[in-house]
Amino acid sequence: MRLGYLSFFFIAVIIFSLGCFYYYPFFSDDSLISLRYVQRFIEGKGLTWNDGQPVEGYSNLLWILGVSVFGKLGMDLILAARVLGILCSLGTLGSILYYFKNQNIKKEYVFLAVILLVTTPCFPVWAVGGLEQPLYGLLLTLILIEVSKIINDKNFNTIYLLSFWLGLLAxxxxxxFLFTILTAGFLLACYGKNKHQFIRIGLATAIIPTLFLLGQLAFRYRFYGEIVPNTALVKVKVTMHHVLRGGFYNFKAFSGTLLLSGLGLAALYYLLRKKRLFGYYLLLLTVSWVGYVTLVGGDIFPAFRHYYVVLILFVFSIIWGLNDIRKINLGSGKSSFIFIFILFINGLGQIKISDNVRAIDERWEFRGIKLGETLKKTFPDQTLVAVTAAGSIPYSSELPTVDMLGLNDYYIPRHPPxxxxxxxxxxxLGDANYVMSRNPDIIIFHTGGELNFNIGDQLTKNKVFNNNYIKIKAKAEEPEYILFFNKYGKNTGIKKNRDQLIIPGYLFGHSSDNESVFSGNKLVKKIHKGILYKLTIDSLQAGNWKIAESEQKNADLNADIYTKNGQLTIEMTPKNNMFLESLVLERKY
Incomplete structure (x- = not known):
């Protein structure tokens, strides 16, 4: 190959860009959770999810601060997260190429490893996916370069730069912080016999990075009143079920990235056979990370997000391993053809893998964003919404929210089932009694679907939910959402005073349909001629209730209103098709 490093960098960028374009506009719901914190942070409300007691429902502090910088400059936050992800990814490619350009290594080995990386979907998917993996990968790359300088180049001159990268990663x-522990322990074991060197390495790789961690812990305790973030309480529980799940996750990730992972593992094996010290360091990091991911149960997101770390480690093992083997001539014409064929297979073959296909098919977050924007326009800014999809709807609606799965809630993670x-x-997680105690105005499962998860099962058996909440099919242009409205909710329910009731039209329903439509800034009930619609209201004083007026001027309906055992029942049959905004009842004496 006659390409220079700069020319190859631009080729790699083009291939990487094509990958980003192919998986665009994938953006994970958890990314939007982070952006809600960014949103409120920029507004001067601190790193909070809601007003009131703050909780730490994010696990990517440096990423949130980085996105906040772009947001503060006026950039759309989704775009800001994508831009930062792409910049970090390009930084990873540039750092690898710049470092190995000055090493006595055939550039073909470097090019092969880098192209395998950019044609592996995990790399471009998470460049545009909105979470912190690109930043994590860049910092890990810089750490590996600095450790390589120490081990392979015997150069300790930039060891304090290593401490900075370790601190930022923490x-x-x-x-x-796992990488601080591993790196400090490894370097101290290898080079710490000399007292001066021991102090220098210990300060740079252990003490300084630990100060970064302690600084975050101090902030967490002072601001949130906790030492452990909510994310750990919600996601981490070491059980056999999670361990088996995590092990299978790693197996799938290795199989799904077989060319890069297989070559990386083979090269690592060769480095160990040659007793290369850097090979032992890579092995330590790889085994530790895979073990950690196994213990926590793997991951739920597309494109093997938590395997990103292993891919970076294998890139370095391929480069150093092939350099040691020296029997492969990638510069020959035949080898160049094989090289191109392998890369083509790597990129094309992984498109069909189900975990990567999910990144193409998963677009429900944008449905949630649209619903959130609709709710924001339709209901007051203090309307309390309870959700299971804690990213898209809370981010776009900016309404106060109950996270029914507990990631952004104080009570739920501390009272697990x-x-x-x-x-x-x-x-x-989930606690139906707690959710009902919060009295949310609207409950939304996923981005407007039927009850699901543990919390959904609990709510189906909950008396308060079954009595107070009405299932409504709400249309906004094309999408249809299933929402559960609290008929006694402060902002979406029946408004009472002594002798008058204002009843939103969407609360009325009949056995086969309960369809409402978002129109302008209102949610109105679509009712049909000759169909009986019914609503029962609790805890009312007896009286002679009559329809006083309707916001729908051409409303013409028959109504039967009666009170029994403290419940008011309204049965109405329209004489024509109409959209009903509300029905007003007055008590006559």
Whole structure:
């Protein structure tokens, strides 16, 4: 290959860009959880989810701060997260190429490893997916380069730069501190026999990065009153179920990235056979990370998000391993053809893998964003919404929210069910009695669907939910949403005073249909001629209730209104098709 490093970088960028374009506009719901924190942080409300007691429902502090910088400059937050992800990904490619450009290594080995990386979907998917993996991968790359300088180049001149990268990684994700422990322990074991060197390495790789972590812990305790973030309470429970799930996740990830992972593992094996010290370091990181992911149960997102770390480690093992083998001549014409064929197979073959296909098919977050925007326009800004999809709807609606799965709630993670650790990762928690005690105006499962998860099962048996909440099919242009409205909710329910009731039209229903339509800034009930619609209201004083007026001027209906055992029942049959905004009742004496 006659390409220079700069020319190859641009080729790699083009291939990477094509990958990003192919998986665009994938954007994960958890990314939008982070953006809600960014949103409120920029508005001066701190790193909070709601007003009131703050909780730490994110696990990517440095990423949130980075996106906040772009947001503060006026950039749309979704775009900001994508831009930061792409910049970090390009930084990873550039850092690898720049470092190995000055090494006595055939550039073909470097090019092969880098192209395998950019044609592996995990890399472009998470460049545009909105979470912190690109930043995590960049910092890990910089750490590996600095450790390589120490081990392979015997160069300790930039060891304090290593401490900076380790410190930043520790505040990017809570598990980032794992690399501080491993790196400090490994370098101290290898080079710490000399007292001066021991102090220098210990200061740079252990003490300084630990100060970063302690700084975050101090902030967490002072601001949230906790040492452990909510994310750990919701997601981490070491059980046999989770361990088996995590092991299978790693198996799928290895199989799904077989060319890169297989070559990386083979090269790592060769480095160990040659007793290369850097090979032992890569092995330590790889085994530790895979073990950690196994213990926590793997992951639920497309394109093997948590395997990103292993891919970066295998890139370095391929480069150093092939350099040691030296029997492969990638510069020959035949080898160049094989090289191109392998890369084509790597990129094309992984398009068909189900975990990567999910990144193409998963677009429900945008349905949630649209619903959130509709709710924001339709209801008051203090309307309380309870959700299971804690990203798209809360982010776009900006309404106060109850996260029924507990990630952004203080109470729920601290009161887990007895079978916690035996269900679907991050979707096991829920407390119907607690949710009902919050009296949300609207309850939304997923982005407008039927009840599901553990919390859905609980609500189907909950008396308050069954009595107070009405299932409504609400249309906004094309999408149809299933929403559960609290007929006694402060902002969406019946408004009472002494002698008058204002009843939103969408609360009326009949046995086969309960369809309402978002129209302008209102949700109105679509009612049909000759159909009986009914609503029962609790805790009312007896009286002679009559229809006083209707917001729908051409409303013409027959109504039967009666009170029994403290319940008011309204049965109405329209004489024509209409859209009903509300019905007003007055008590006559």
């Amino acid at each position: 505040i990017t994700r809570p598990d980032g 007895k079978n916690f650790g035996t269900g679907s990762l991050a979707h096991e």
